[in-house]
Amino acid sequence: MMATNASLPRRRFARVNWAAVAFMTPWAIGFCVFFVYPLLANVYLSFTHYDLISSAKFIGLDNWAFLLHDKALLTGLRNSAWILLIGVPVKLVFAFFLALLVSRARRGAGLLRTVFYLPHLMPLVAAALAFVVLLNPSFGPVNTVLGHLGIDGPLWFNDPGWAKPSLLMLDTWMIGNLLVIFLAAVLDVPQQLYEAADLDGAGRMRKLWHVTLPAVRPVLTFAAVTAMIDALQYFTQAYVVATSLSGGATTGAESLGYPNDSTLFFPVLLYKQGFRYFNMGYASVLALLLFAVSFGVAFVMLRRANRWTSDLPGAR
Structure with a gap:
């Protein structure tokens, strides 16, 4: 029993x-x-020569050795570093600033949320093509308005110096998802913290620095990690803009990165090697490198997030 x-x-x-x-x-x-x-x-x-047609042939470390001599790799890394180190902070700051403005709106807050979020619902291909038309240096409405103001508009996507800032304008226009996340975090900050800050005589900037930012720090960390991973995988916008504008200037694989490889981001280079040159072995090396970098960035950010949130009220 x-x-x-x-x-x-x-x-x-x-x-x-x-x-x-x-x-x-x-x-x-x-x-x-x-x-x-x-x-x-x-x-x-990554250890083979594979062209998607014939069988994979083992070639040892040749693909990895070529990685050290590929000049296009440095271009792709430099362009991806630009969108990571400049584009991500710009988008995060702009989205957070808009979230603060919408949170303080007394009338029409729902309309503002809808207006700012709608661009995020547009497909990336359609949005990129729309900006190609808007920023057309000859007949685009943006340069037309600038011309009426006496300003000579730049070539935008057709200028290597303006191509990445133009892509950043497109991405900043589509930050509705970040705005909604930040807005929810800002509205969730306990009001008693602001009341205590008012009793201490704190102004708006001090309340923002000492109350709002510490309270929404976990959300900022989450948004930063996801935005950085998206930046490392930046492909669709650059691909659509380059292939639609290159036209008769370049054809085939050389259209990617137009103009002058200024939009040749790392994922675009990976696609170019794998599906334009059919060099799947070397493309696999690039994919593994992209995976390692993305994993490393996310790991470092999440490890630091534990330290950043350890001093929050109620944290253990």
Whole structure:
């Protein structure tokens, strides 16, 4: 009788374990099929010459050795570093500033949220093509208005010096998702903290620095991590702009990065090697490098986030 009673918790525990395994099985299958297998296949292909037509041929470390001599790699890294170090802070600051303005609006706050969020719903391809038309240096409405004001508008996407800032304008126009996240965080700050700051005689800037920013720091960290990962994977806008504007100037693989490789971001270079030159072995090397950098950036940011949030009220 005692043995039977003692075995009941074990049976119950075994049933719970098998139930957990059953619920986790779909996720585990998806994780293995869509992440582990492609990652391992990428590692294998990085040591081969593979053109998507013939069978993969093992060539050892040749692809990795070519990585050290690829001049286009430095261009791709430099352009991606620009969008990461300049584009991400600009978008975060602008979105947070708009969130503060909308949070203080007494009338029409719902309309403002809708107006700022709508551009985010537009497909990236359509948005990029729309900006190509808007920023057309010959007949675009932006340069037309600047001309009426006596200002000679730049060539925008057709100028290597203005191509990345023009892409940043497009991305800043589509920050509705960041604005909504920041707005929810700002509105969630306890009002008693602002009341205590008012009693201490704090002004708007001191309340922003000492109350709002510390309270929304976890949300800022989340937004920064996701924005940085998106910047490292920056592809669609640059691809659409380059291929639509290159026209007769360049054809085929050389259209990517137009003008003068100023929009040749790292993911664009990866696509160019894999699907324009059909050099899937070297493209696999670039994909692994992109994965390692993205993982490293996310890991460092999340590790630092623990320190940044440790001094928040109520943190342990």
